[in-house]
Amino acid sequence: MRNLFPILTVVIAIFVLWYAGSVALNAAWAQDKAKRAGVELTTKELVLDTMSQKKPKLPAPHQVAEEMWKTTGDMVLKGRGFSKRSLIYHTWVTLSSTLLGFVLGTALGVALAVGIVYNRTMDMSVMPWVIASQTIPILAIAPMIIVVLNAIGISGLLPKAVISMYLSFFPVVVGMVKGLRSPDHMQLDQMKTWSASPGQQFWKLRLPSSMPYFFTSMKIAMAASLVGAIVGELPTGAVAGLGARLLGGSYYGQTIQIWSALLTAAALAACLVGLIGIVQRVVLKRMGMAS
Missing domain, CATH: 1.10.3720.10 (MetI-like)
Incomplete structure (x- = not known):
């Protein structure tokens, strides 16, 4: 367990920095969309928008994980594991x-x-x-x-x-x-x-x-x-x-x-x-x- 603690600490730090970076880099686009729509985003709405964009500057970890599952495990379950989209x-x-x-x-x-x-x-x-x-x-x-x-x-x-x-x-x-x-x-x-x-x-x-x-x-x-x-x-x-x-x-x-x-x-x-x-x-x- 002692050996796992440093590894888990580094992994958690990476994910925290990754999420923080995705919010910081994608916030400008979210605010621009809201401005053109004439609405004002709350902090929660801003954060959620930065993590759900289709073409973000920096995708959030869960978006990458979803893409990897969709093009690997999900393809295998559908019997298309070696299709050209996998x-x-x-x-x-x-x-x-x-x-x-x-x-x-x-x-x-x-x-x-x-x-x-x-x-x-x-x-x-x-x-x-x-x-x-x-x-x-x-x-x-x-x-x-x-x-x-x-x-x-x-x-x-x-x-x-x-x-x-x-x-x-x-x-x-x-x-x-x-x-x-x-x-x-x-x-x-x-x-x-x-x-x-x-x-x-x-x-x-x-x-x-x-x-x-x-x-x-x-x-x-x-x-x-x-x-x-x-x-x-x-x-x-x-x-x-x-x-x-x-x-x-x-x-x-x-x-x-x-x-x-x-x-x-x-x-x-x-x-x-x-x-x-x-x-x-x-x-x-x-x-x-x-x-």
Whole structure:
């Protein structure tokens, strides 16, 4: 119960600030409507109006919750869980490119990290380019990636996955390089006294030592991959995915739709990162490490 108290306190504070913000930002429109209608709103009427507008500047939490239920649970009950108006369908589209980009980014990151640790030329030449690659704004490079891939006949899921990979490989590279280099000289010298080959040093010492760093970097990479998938949906004029929901909401001023897509993306990221955390605890426990 003691552990829950700080969490509940933060959650309550967020909701209080959210409601206060929705009243403050939506009050001007409510007062303008009342002025044109020649009536004067009481404080209660003003507050109720700010929380029931169809296109508010900042929707109230219950409006977002209603939209999320209407496009998820209610759709499922009606047997339309995967219709194109359902958040479940759009979440699945984004999740597909997120997972593919995450797998590609993790594989690329691990491969580069191994090369950087074992090859001094790669360490001196590749690592600076890996760092420099992250200075390019993803919003600038995403349309270029999509145009180039479309020009060679590649479209659909893969271009979005490539953008996800571009964002997700970097934390894996950095984490794995740090992890593979984490064994100290005494441990490496001990392996040499046992006449261990470089391959044995890698599998028996370096790789197990890198696991805590690897899982931590994967959590960051998963969140980055989701961001990449959503960004990848924006310049394509996509009609499916959470990015498409955000884009459609911005076109038509549907702020409630925008916020429901944002919170769905946040919940999806939390679930994916939490899943990696569960795998981390299981793997490290089996390896005799504290997670």
